[in-house]
Amino acid sequence: MIAKLKLQNERLQQLLKPKLKLLVTRWQLLQTREQQLLIAMAVFIVASVVFYSVTGLMKYNNRLSRDVENLNQFTLFSKQAANWYKVLNKVQANTFNQVNLTQAKADVAQILQVKDPDILIQDDQMTINVPNVQYNQVVTLLEQFRRSYALFPTQVNVIRQSKAGYVSFNAIFWVKQ
Known part of the structure; x- marks a missing residue:
């Protein structure tokens, strides 16, 4: 080399x-x-x-x-x-708190200020139907359900009434029984 x-x-x-x-x-x-x-x-x-x-x-x-x-x-x-x-x-829907019919009725009655709200829980769905309520109370109810039960509506129908600020409210929530 x-x-x-x-x-x-x-x-x-x-x-x-x-x-x-x-x-x-x-x-x-x-x-x-x-x-x-x-x-x-x-x-x-x-x-x-x-x-x-x-x-x-x-x-x-x-x-x-x-x-x-x-x-x-x-x-x-x-x-x-x-x-x-x-x-x-890891998060699953509605694991924060379980919803029962009497508690949901009490919350809806208190927030929306109605005597006997139309609430039905059937087949893992909770349906709320209130014909004449103030819009800001509906928003407060949805916020309360989100915080207390970790519930978010799967379907919401809000129809404006002839009286200013009032709506007809219908919502469906998926709940785990």
Whole structure:
């Protein structure tokens, strides 16, 4: 291996020696001012190459840093989304509190201020039908069911009545018995 390298080195010297001698003789033929100009030009070219190499490497490093930061953010968001998915996947509808007919009637009667509300629980569905009630009381009732029983309506019908602020309210909730 070393012998091959020595052989290649000798061949390279044989090729470059005549060209190097020619270059040295031409350099000596130049005037001092021309030599100084060539040296200045060579220094400028070397400095330019070094400058553009360094700035290119800096830009490449900045781009890589941005890409790594974006990947880290994506990884963090993905982990958060996976955790949220796991948490949401464990949640089941209406596991907060069980609904019974008497308690639901009492809540509806208290909030909507009606004496005997029309409430029916059948086949895992609770139907509430109140013909004449204030709209803001309906919103309060829906909020109360959400907070107390974790119930969200699957179907809501609100029909405006002739009296201002009053509606006819009908809602169906999915309940677990």
